Amino acid sequence: MTELSGRHVAAMFIGGFGIIIAVNVTLATNAVRTFPGLETANSYVSSQSFDARRAAQEALGWQVEATYADGTLHVAILDRSGAPATIEGVAAHIGRPTEARDDLNLDLTAGAIPLDLAPGIWRLDLSGSAPDGTLFEKAxxxxxAQ
Incomplete structure (x- = not known):
């Protein structure tokens, strides 16, 4: 039987930490590759007018209802009284909150949208404008359900 030497301990130490570092690098690379975390191109510039845009949007009093059942997505944008809001240039995008692989652009003019969505959490991003030009954005x- 061989005696445990300093070289053996150093090799075990380097090997153990080498495995930990390799796993961390692999996980970090996959995390960045699948979800860059980018919401806006320049967050500082966007933040300069955020409060004014939010106040204008909240003044509209619009609410969004999104439901998915039996392979159909129903989206309703309602005004303050609960009636369908008049929204111009509406754009809709649906995807997973953490990856772009399943993302789709949607046409909301049809009302009910047939979609085959896998179980789990989904995010619907809507944008458009009110007749007075107020920008409306909602996620x-x-x-x-499974």
Missing amino acids: VEFRV
């Missing part, structure tokens, strides 16, 4: 998360 709605919902869960699709």
